[in-house]
Amino acid sequence: MNDLFIILKQELLLTIIIFVLLTLKVGKEMGNARLLNLVNFLLVVNFLAGFFFPQDGILFNEMYHTNALVILEKNILNLGTLIISLQSYAWLKDHQHVSEFYILLLSTLLGMFFMISSGNLLMFYLGLELSTIPLAAIANFDLGKRKSSEAAMKLIISSAFSSGLLLFGISLIYGTTGTVGFAGITTHISGNPLQVFAFILLLAGFGFKISAVPFHLWTADVYEGSPVAVTSYLSVISKAAVLFVFVSVLYTVFKPLADSWYYMVSLLAVVSITVGNLFAIRQENFKRFLAFSSIAQVGFILVAITGSSAAGSTAVVYFVLIYVFSNLAAFGVISLVSATTGRESISDYKGFYKTNPVLSWVMAIGLFSLAGVPPTAGFFGKFFLLIAGAGKGNYILVTIAAMNMIISLYYYLRVIKAIFMDSNEQPIQPVVIPAYPKLAFLICIAGIVSIGFVRFVYDYIQSLSIGF
Amino acid sequence: MNLNLLILVPMLTAIGILFCKGLKQVRALSLVGALVQLALAFNLLVKYLQERAAGNNAAMLFDYKQAWFTALNINYHIGVDGISIAMILLTAFVVVAGVLVSWTMETLNREFFFLLVFLSLGAYGFFISLDLFTLFFFLELSVIPKFLLIGIWGSGKKEYSGMKLALMLMGGSALLFVGLVGLYFNTATNGGSYTFDLLEIAARKIPVHAQMIFFPFAFLGFGIFTAIFPFHTWVPDGHASAPTAASMFLAGISMKLGGYGCLRVATFLMPDGAAAYSWIIILLATIAIIYGAFATMMQTDLKYINAYSSVSHCGFVLLGIGMLTQTSVTGAVLQMVSHGLMTALFFAVIGMVYSRTHTRQVAQLGGLLKVMPFISSVFVIAGLCSLGLPGFSGFVAEMTVFMGSWQNPDPWYRFATILACASIVVTAVYILRATGQTVMGPITAAHQELGDAGWNEKMAAVLLVAGILVIGVMPFWLNDLVQPGTTLIMTKFLR
Numbered sequence: 001m002n003d004l005f006i007i008l009k010q011e012l013l014l015t016i017i018i019f020v021l022l023t024l025k026v027g028k029e030m031g032n033a034r035l036l037n038l039v040n041f042l043l044v045v046n047f048l049a050g051f052f053f054p055q056d057g058i059l060f061n062e063m064y065h066t067n068a069l070v071i072l073e074k075n076i077l078n079l080g081t082l083i084i085s086l087q088s089y090a091w092l093k094d095h096q097h098v099s100e101f102y103i104l105l106l107s108t109l110l111g112m113f114f115m116i117s118s119g120n121l122l123m124f125y126l127g128l129e130l131s132t133i134p135l136a137a138i139a140n141f142d143l144g145k146r147k148s149s150e151a152a153m154k155l156i157i158s159s160a161f162s163s164g165l166l167l168f169g170i171s172l173i174y175g176t177t178g179t180v181g182f183a184g185i186t187t188h189i190s191g192n193p194l195q196v197f198a199f200i201l202l203l204a205g206f207g208f209k210i211s212a213v214p215f216h217l218w219t220a221d222v223y224e225g226s227p228v229a230v231t232s233y234l235s236v237i238s239k240a241a242v243l244f245v246f247v248s249v250l251y252t253v254f255k256p257l258a259d260s261w262y263y264m265v266s267l268l269a270v271v272s273i274t275v276g277n278l279f280a281i282r283q284e285n286f287k288r289f290l291a292f293s294s295i296a297q298v299g300f301i302l303v304a305i306t307g308s309s310a311a312g313s314t315a316v317v318y319f320v321l322i323y324v325f326s327n328l329a330a331f332g333v334i335s336l337v338s339a340t341t342g343r344e345s346i347s348d349y350k351g352f353y354k355t356n357p358v359l360s361w362v363m364a365i366g367l368f369s370l371a372g373v374p375p376t377a378g379f380f381g382k383f384f385l386l387i388a389g390a391g392k393g394n395y396i397l398v399t400i401a402a403m404n405m406i407i408s409l410y411y412y413l414r415v416i417k418a419i420f421m422d423s424n425e426q427p428i429q430p431v432v433i434p435a436y437p438k439l440a441f442l443i444c445i446a447g448i449v450s451i452g453f454v455r456f457v458y459d460y461i462q463s464l465s466i467g468f
Numbered sequence: 469m470n471l472n473l474l475i476l477v478p479m480l481t482a483i484g485i486l487f488c489k490g491l492k493q494v495r496a497l498s499l500v501g502a503l504v505q506l507a508l509a510f511n512l513l514v515k516y517l518q519e520r521a522a523g524n525n526a527a528m529l530f531d532y533k534q535a536w537f538t539a540l541n542i543n544y545h546i547g548v549d550g551i552s553i554a555m556i557l558l559t560a561f562v563v564v565a566g567v568l569v570s571w572t573m574e575t576l577n578r579e580f581f582f583l584l585v586f587l588s589l590g591a592y593g594f595f596i597s598l599d600l601f602t603l604f605f606f607l608e609l610s611v612i613p614k615f616l617l618i619g620i621w622g623s624g625k626k627e628y629s630g631m632k633l634a635l636m637l638m639g640g641s642a643l644l645f646v647g648l649v650g651l652y653f654n655t656a657t658n659g660g661s662y663t664f665d666l667l668e669i670a671a672r673k674i675p676v677h678a679q680m681i682f683f684p685f686a687f688l689g690f691g692i693f694t695a696i697f698p699f700h701t702w703v704p705d706g707h708a709s710a711p712t713a714a715s716m717f718l719a720g721i722s723m724k725l726g727g728y729g730c731l732r733v734a735t736f737l738m739p740d741g742a743a744a745y746s747w748i749i750i751l752l753a754t755i756a757i758i759y760g761a762f763a764t765m766m767q768t769d770l771k772y773i774n775a776y777s778s779v780s781h782c783g784f785v786l787l788g789i790g791m792l793t794q795t796s797v798t799g800a801v802l803q804m805v806s807h808g809l810m811t812a813l814f815f816a817v818i819g820m821v822y823s824r825t826h827t828r829q830v831a832q833l834g835g836l837l838k839v840m841p842f843i844s845s846v847f848v849i850a851g852l853c854s855l856g857l858p859g860f861s862g863f864v865a866e867m868t869v870f871m872g873s874w875q876n877p878d879p880w881y882r883f884a885t886i887l888a889c890a891s892i893v894v895t896a897v898y899i900l901r902a903t904g905q906t907v908m909g910p911i912t913a914a915h916q917e918l919g920d921a922g923w924n925e926k927m928a929a930v931l932l933v934a935g936i937l938v939i940g941v942m943p944f945w946l947n948d949l950v951q952p953g954t955t956l957i958m959t960k961f962l963r
Contacts, residue, residue: 311540374609383601383645387540390649395681398649402642409638410631413615417627421619455536462539 007057007066010074011117013049014110017042018103025099032093039102040436043082050075058119062181065119069464073116073244073317079443080237080324081109086440087332088229090339101141104134105233112241121170121180124245128166128209131238132159139226139234151225158218162208169201182253189256196260203264206249209242212268212302213275216295220279223291228338231287232331235294240320243298247305247316251466258308258468266306266397269389272299273400277407281414286334286344289411290327293370296408297323300382303389303401310467312388317461319381322369325447326378329366332440333359340431346415351424356431360419362441369448371412372405377451380458469508469515471530471546471596474556477505478589482582491577495567498581502564505588509553509560513949516553520952527667527956528598536601541663545599551801551953554946555595555728558808561935562720563588566713568928569816573621573711580621583613584713591721595728600648600664603733604641607693607725611637614722617714618706629702629709636692636702640726644689650682651737669737670960676740683741687734687749693726696786697756700779707775712819715771719778720812724804727785731800731957735789739960742792747880749790754884756783761894770818770828773902774811777854780891781807787888788869791881792961796872797954802946803869806853806861806939813932814850817843820925821906824918830902835911840920844907846929851903853936855896861939866892868947 005012020042024030030038056067085102092098111130118124136159140152174180176195177188189195207215223231250261276296283289304315336359338344353360369378382405390398433441451457481501488494512530519529531547548556566584573580590610597603611634618630648664654674656662663669692699703723707715735742742749760780767773781803788800820843821836822828837844853860856867873885921929939946 314539368612373612374605379605379608383604384537384540386645387649387652390653393653395646395650399646402645403639405642405645406635406638410635413631413634416616417619417631420616421627455538458537459539 003055003057004059006053006055007059008064009053010046010050010071010078011110011113013046014106014113017046018106018110021099021103021106025103032095032098035098036089036092036436039098040082040085043078043085047075047078047082050078062119062183063123064114064117066117067464069317069466070116072461072464073241074113076317076321076324077109077112077237077241080240080328081105081233083324083328083332083440083443084229084232084237086436087232087328087335089434089436090336091227091229095141096143097141101138104138107134108132108233108238112238116241116244118245119182121173121182121185125163125166125170128242129163131241132163132209135230135234135238139222139230141230142227145225147225148227149225151222154218154225155222158208158222162205162215165201165208166205169198169205172198172201182249185253186255189254191257191260196257199254199257199261200264203261203268206242206246207268210239210246210298211295212298213272213295216272216276219295220283220288220291223287224285228287228331228335231290232328232335235290235331236324236327239294239298240324243301243316243320247313248466250305251308251313251468255468262306262308262392265302266394269299269302269306270397270400272296272302273404274299277404277411280411281407284345284347286346286349289346289415290330290334293408293411294327296404297370299404300385300401303397304385306394306397307388307391308467309388309391310462310465311384311391313467314458314462314465315381315384315388317465318458319385321457321461322377322381322448322451325444325451326366326369326376329362329441329444329448330370332437332444333363333366336431336433336437337428341428343428346418348424348428349415350418350422351427352419355427355429358433359431362445363419364416365445365448367412367415371409373409375449375452377448380452384458469512469530471512471532471548473508474505474512474592474596475589477501477508478585478592482585482589485578485582485585488578491574494577494581495571495573498567498585499564501585502560502567502588505592506560506564509556512548513553513557516548516550517949531598541661541665542601543599543665544602545665546596546602547598548596549953549956550949550951551728551732552595554801554805554950555724556592558724558805558935559588559591559595559721561931562716562808562812565812565816565928565932566716568924568931569716569819570711570713571922571924576620580617580711583617584717587613587617587717588721591725594725598666600652600666600669600733603666603729604644604648607644607729608641610722610725611641614706614710614714614718618710621711621714622709623711624709625705626709629705633702633706636699640689640692640699642689643685643692644729647682647684647686647689647734650678650685654678654682666732666737674738679738679741680744683734683738683745686738687730687742687745690726690729690734691752691786694723694730694785695726695756695779695782697752697759697779697783700756700760703779704772704775707778707815708769708771712815712822715815715819716812719775719815720808723778723782724808727782727789727800727804730786731789731797735792736957736960743961746790746792749786750881750884753783753786753790754887756780757787757888757891758894761891761898764898765894767898768830770821770830770902770906771815773830773898774814774818777895777898778807778811780895781811781854784866784869784888787884788872791873791876791885792958793872793875794954794958795875796869797958798947798950799865799868799870799872801950801954802861802939802943803865805946806865806936809932809935809939810850810853810860810862813846813929813936814854816925816928816932817847817850820921821847825915830905832912833906833915834909835907836915837907838911839915839918842921842926842929846933847907848903849933849936851899853940855899856892859937859940861936861943864940864943
């Protein structure tokens with residue numbers, strides 16, 4: 001009984017927080033400022049609690065499992081959520097429905113936790129749905145904006161579609177193997193055509209969730225319409241969660257199909273990087289821009305996944321950790337600027353350095369890290385992703401990915417150029433940085449600057465890695 | 469000597485600059501940092517010579533190794549030999565001169581000096597790296613500061629030039645990355661674990677087929693940094709648009725990163741690849757030398773003149789490496805040092821002229837010797853060094869390259885050598901024309917009242933001229949310094 005609480009501690013804690021917020025909603029209205037203080041405090045507790053009492057375990061007939069790697073992945077998600085919450089302060093402090101926002105947000109996080117811990121396709125599906133449906137509700141949280149509801153609509157339809165694909169795949173897997181448990185699938189899968197087809201359906205479902213090309217079409221519109229906090233959550237947290245599951249599913253459950261998925265994933269990687277990069281060049285809206293750049297980043301992650309080695313899974317987790325810091329640094333600036341001035345286009349940022357030097361450097365460091373430029377952590381992340389991809393000797397894939405680094409550098413530098421070099425007749429006025437976002441920026445920058453040089457981060461992730 | 473100091477001093481300087489207020493503090497701190505670094509470089513030279521004199525024949529001295537990413541066998545590994553020390557000395561000279569000529573930089577001075585110091589940090593780290601990961605890290609470290617320096621403080625079509633430079637150098641890094649990764653995964657064919665360690669790879673045998681594939685990637689990757697034809701186009705635009713100190717760093721230090729890498733990484737670690745592809749290297753180098761020289765003749769802007777002549781002169785570096793004889797490779801290293809000093813001096817002088825006359829067009833200048841005798845004399849010295857007059861470093865370096873190249877008995881290679889030698893004549897034409905028109909002749913009325921160099925500019929020029937003269941008059945000490953390093957590289961070809 002005790003085990004149950006310890007093994008499920010992260011999920012239980014989140015549930016408790018959700019219930020606390022619900023109860024608060026019933027009682028006397030609390031001022032937004034106090035409520036945000038409370039929520040951020042709870043999230044800090046939630047994040048820190050992840051580090052105590054780690055215990056491996058299996059629950060509910062192998063439906064649920066946890067181990068050190070899973071706990072680490074959940075901690076990364078917790079950290080990202082905390083940063084996003086801190087960054088959204090400026091946007092939320094005047095919003096009418098703060099507690100609803102957090103209830104929905106944390107529900108999705110809870111769904112992701114169950115998804116990461118799932119040992120069974122049904123459990124996985126349940127977690128996935130819990131992590132997407134509330135998201136559609138908060139994508140609509142800029143209540144007065146049509147674009148926001150459009151984004152929510154597109155998100156819900158596209159995730160329903162991908163869920164359909166996933167379910168079809170799951171049912172075929174069940175039909176051919178007679179089980180939905182991960183362990184059972186691995187032993188019964190033989191690679192007959194129907195199973196490969198089922199796997200393709202699953203892959204498509206995953207492709208939607210991580211917005212890999214050609215399943216990316218919803219991404220840019222949804223990112224553009226949603227409030228910045230939700231956009232950053234979508235592009236960092238929910239993507240990271242699905243990627244974690246994707247790696248472990250590919251490396252353990254579908255290991256017998258490794259020969260088939262190797263080529264499929266390589267193909268996805270190449271098109272994702274290339275298409276994401278080429279489309280990012282032409283974007284004017286900052287959120288759309290980051291949407292396409294995140295598609296390209298996913299492509300890079302897929303390159304590492306094809307390596308199917310311990311180095312591959314290490315690189316993915318390591319890169320995602322870095323990606324959380326770097327992408328959130330960029331999103332944090334956008335979030336703050338958007339909340340105070342309402343301007344979101346790249347050309348608005350011309351001359352930004354003259355009025356907001358601190359925010360400019362935060363943005364620049366975040367973008368450099370995304371571009372993979374040393375000494376930022378992104379350099380190490382990209383290096384290890386590509387080296388993991390090269391482990392199988394597929395140098396063509398690695399060459400294509402490396403060449404794409406040039407294109408990605410180009411569009412990131414375009415933004416840098418707008419911020420530092422261009423002049424603007426109506427620059428964004430100096431933005432006051434409240435304490436919470438300041439803390440968030442500090443965390444991000446500290447992460448970006450230090451991760452590559454702090455050895456134990458990589459070593460620790462490496463000690464937990466899976467692969468074959 | 470602890471080599472970490474070479475990285476630590478610029479790093480601390482850079483961090484310190486962030487906390488400085490006002491131009492005076494910033495430039496004082498930058499200068500102190502640069503001078504400390506120069507002192508360290510000399511100290512390193514002395515200690516190195518003492519060690520060698522005491523009979524220490526290890527390939528790399530003062531090495532320091534610290535595990536970085538154990539699982540991938542990536543280490544932070546640094547150490548020096550004569551070649552690295554020559555490059556470090558060059559860097560230290562150019563950095564001090566660069567800080568001095570930027571003495572009156574007004575706009576965003578803190579950022580400017582921060583980026584300059586940061587750029588030098590990348591160069592120092594690169595030259596002492598003995599691990600390919602560390603080396604690649606430091607090489608890429610220097611790309612973005614260049615972009616920002618050109619884009620923010622540059623002139624003319626600065627954004628275009630900065631972007632072009634950043635993207636082409638990133639392209640070089642991308643190619644190099646593939647080369648390095650391919651090399652890494654071929655280091656364990658005879659057992660053992662994969663490694664990025666330079667000396668360890670050199671001791672192992674890389675399969676010939678892998679060398680054939682990955683040598684071009686690595687060589688071309690580094691080659692782009694040193695303006696290999698046809699990937700030289702970032703050089704003229706980048707140099708011309710950059711602010712003076714950045715031009716000096718670019719041409720004086722950054723282009724040398726490429727040459728050093730071609731030699732130390734591509735050629736040293738993949739000798740069979742180098743031998744097989746040397747004809748292509750020589751072909752490209754010869755084209756760069758001839759084409760660069762003729763292109764320079766057509767230029768009217770002083771910075772473009774020096775930039776195109778840099779393409780031509782860096783061709784000699786590649787020619788020396790491609791010829792694969794002991795003398796020619798030594799010559800390539802000498803040429804790197806010599807060209808670094810000479811071109812930094814040239815850019816410094818051009819910057820001084822431009823800051824007074826506000827033009828770089830040769831046709832609009834003239835008779836500057838009358839109003840600024842010091843600057844004009846230095847201009848002439850730089851020019852004479854560039855065209856290879858005996859007594860200056862240029863002569864020593866180019867002569868060594870030609871001698872070494874001729875030692876390669878292949879008739880086509882000798883033909884290339886002759887062509888390269890002939891380019892000297894073209895060099896003389898454009899240098900003499902540019903210096904003559906700028907320094908001599910009647911002076912433009914608007915320039916009558918201009919003043920000569922300030923103390924900081926004089927110091928910068930004297931420092932660089934001293935370097936050029938010391939190499940020119942006493943070439944043997946540099947030669948002796950570099951020789952063991954090149955011998956080590958050439959032993960790979962004697963098997």
